[in-house]
Amino acid sequence: MLEAINLTCIRDERTLFSELHFAINRGDIVQIEGPNGAGKTTLLRVLTGLSGADRGEVRWQGEALRRQRERWHRDLLFLGHQPGVKNVLSPLENLAFYHAECHEEQRFAALEAVDLLGFEEVAVAQLSAGQQRRVALARLWLSEAPVWILDEPLTAIDVNGVGKLMALFVQHAQRGGLVILTTHQPLPSAAWPLRKISLTAGEAN
Numbered sequence: 001m002l003e004a005i006n007l008t009c010i011r012d013e014r015t016l017f018s019e020l021h022f023a024i025n026r027g028d029i030v031q032i033e034g035p036n037g038a039g040k041t042t043l044l045r046v047l048t049g050l051s052g053a054d055r056g057e058v059r060w061q062g063e064a065l066r067r068q069r070e071r072w073h074r075d076l077l078f079l080g081h082q083p084g085v086k087n088v089l090s091p092l093e094n095l096a097f098y099h100a101e102c103h104e105e106q107r108f109a110a111l112e113a114v115d116l117l118g119f120e121e122v123a124v125a126q127l128s129a130g131q132q133r134r135v136a137l138a139r140l141w142l143s144e145a146p147v148w149i150l151d152e153p154l155t156a157i158d159v160n161g162v163g164k165l166m167a168l169f170v171q172h173a174q175r176g177g178l179v180i181l182t183t184h185q186p187l188p189s190a191a192w193p194l195r196k197i198s199l200t201a202g203e204a205n
């Protein structure tokens with residue numbers, strides 16, 4: 001279980017959210033929603049431990065993140081706002097860099113899942129925005145981490161790709177993982193309940 005305990009976040013003297021309290025369980029798919037600037041990315045970064053909250057804390061399996069950095073980094077896969085892949089490397093080299101533990105055939109299978117076969121040796125810098133995002137998303141097919149925190153994973157992804165991702169999120173939840181994501185586009189209905197946490201100027205519900 002991932003818990004947000006009374007989180008308050010103030011940036012530039014503006015309260016983005018205060019006393020935010022929730023628990024996300026294994027099997028949950030959670031969408032953080034809210035208008036531009038509401039604090040969604042900030043909340044995701046606080047949940048990952050990359051940014052600090054002004055008050056409150058985040059706990060994983062009952063223990064504060066700061067007390068278990070090693071286990072938390074093993075249990076978390078965070079894909080940020082930017083594609084977050086290395087431009088000078090090819091898709092295959094990126095997956096080898098991030099997932100050295102996987103076999104080459106698993107990396108090819110992940111690239112096939114995101115429709116990048118044929119582009120596996122091309123430098124990422126030469127790929128389209130959607131293809132670059134797909135290289136990062138291919139990591140989801142290789143990850144053993146139970147916690148997926150994904151900032152705008154669907155940006156620049158076409159309808160077919162969004163459908164595949166939703167199916168993967170459901171599969172991950174069914175296996176006892178949890179998914180927390182932000183997106184500005186409506187999610188297609190999935191055969192799994194979607195929880196929503198809304199941020200609106202200084203509030204959450």
Ligand SMILES: Nc1ncnc2c1ncn2[C@@H]1O[C@H](COP(=O)(O)OP(=O)(O)OP(=O)(O)O)[C@@H](O)[C@H]1O
Pocket residue numbers: 011012016034035036037038039040041042043
């Ligand atoms: N490190 C920081 N220093 C100062 N201000 C910050 C910092 N991080 C975020 N902010 C501000 O906090 C507000 C919320 O930013 P955030 O990126 O979390 O919003 P968001 O809900 O993800 O927005 P969007 O939907 O546009 O991606 C913005 O006004 C931003 O300028």
